[in-house]
Structure formats: C-alpha cells, structure tokens
Amino acid sequence: MNTNEFFMKKAIACSCDNIKNDGGPFGAVIVKDGVIIAEGSNRVTANNDPTAHAEVVAIRNAAKYLNNFNLSGCEIYTSCEPCPMCLSAIYWARIDKIYYANTKIDAKNIGFDDSFIYDEIALPIPERKIPIIQMMRNEAIQAFNLWEDKADKTEY
C-alpha cells in the first residue's frame, strides 16, 4: 500500500466509523509533510450544523492545529468528491491537492444530491431555486471602504 492509499484508507475509515457515531457516511483527513494533522467526519445531523461536512470539519481542525487560516502545503483526502461548499472551503484554505474516492454520482445514488448545487451555480441568477436579491449596496460598501483604508489588516 502506498502512502496515498494509506491516507485515503484513513479517510474511508472515518466515513465508516462515523455511521456508528450518528453521522453521515463521509470522512476526510488532511496531510502535511507526510503526516495526518487533522481528521473530519460529517456531523450535520449529529451537531445540527448544515456546514459540518467532513472536509469542512477537517479544515477547521487542521487550521486550529496549525494555528493558521492558510493551509497551503497541505493535501486533503476525502472519502467522497467534495460538494461545492467543501470545494470552495478547500480553495479558501489554499490546500494544494484533493484526493477523493466516491464520486458525487455515488453520493446522489444514496440520497446526498450535491450535483444539483453544481447545476445551480452554472445557472443565471434569475433561474436559480433560491431567489437572490441585491439591495443596499451604497450602505454596505462602507465596510469595504473601511477595509481598504485599514493599514494593519490581515489579508487573505
């Protein structure tokens, strides 16, 4: 077994163990310099947290462990192809590489339909399921102006 397989086996073990622990069938690990620094499993229903997907939980744990919001130099192994939320979180975290096992179609087949969100993103805003209404830009822009003028900000 090569090291990639070792790490993916761990992510898959997280996904299987999680089912016995009131969670969904998803697991992930984050690796840095050849070592697992964080694990995550789906805790959406267990914690009543719709954002507690395995990858997001693993990212939160890795960032806490490294005491850094920037996870560049890390790789994520996830038992299933990331949904759009997790994919976005992975990009925001600056993770270098993604390995996945099950596909989003496999997930759809057991009732976890992330593929419809991928479809939604591709649609023009007026055609999406959830209405998106822009308002009060002139007031909201103040925060952006304050940010622009702030000398000691932490950019990311």
Ligand SMILES: [Zn+2]
């Ligand atoms: Zn997700």
